[in-house]
Amino acid sequence: MKKQWISLLLVSVLGNIPMQAAEPVIKSIGESKYVIETGNLSMTIDAAGGAKIRSFKFKDAEVISQSPMRETFGSTFWTSPQNEWNWPPVAEYDKLPYTVRWYLMPVNSESITSQQLISKVRALFN
Numbered sequence: 001m002k003k004q005w006i007s008l009l010l011v012s013v014l015g016n017i018p019m020q021a022a023e024p025v026i027k028s029i030g031e032s033k034y035v036i037e038t039g040n041l042s043m044t045i046d047a048a049g050g051a052k053i054r055s056f057k058f059k060d061a062e063v064i065s066q067s068p069m070r071e072t073f074g075s076t077f078w079t080s081p082q083n084e085w086n087w088p089p090v091a092e093y094d095k096l097p098y099t100v101r102w103y104l105m106p107v108n109s110e111s112i113t114s115q116q117l118i119s120k121v122r123a124l125f126n
Contacts, residue, residue, distance in 0.1 A: 026102055034102045036125060043125065051098035051109040051123050052076045077121055090114045093121050 024038040032048035044055035052074030056063045065073040078089050088094070092114040098121075101108040106124040113120045 028102055047100040048097045050076055050095045077123055090116055
């Protein structure tokens, strides 16, 4: 039942987003933040904070939490299974700075190598 509800919600939301052929616009705002905009959508990525998506807006309405506790919000990537790193998440992926090539599409961000997991994360945003 829960999966059906989520699927219906996604269809409802996506069905209300007009498909546009406009190319995304990428802007650097500040030392480590980047905004990708297309049509009614905008996404802000914080490269200094684990390349987390800190803001996602539809028609200027914020979609994700803007909690004042920076560790508890934003969208990011974590490796699976979690039992390889337990909790909290590996700092190299979750909160340390990523290198970003923002002038290309997709925006390419890369973590430093995790000493615990002997790997790095590359996130592509477009």
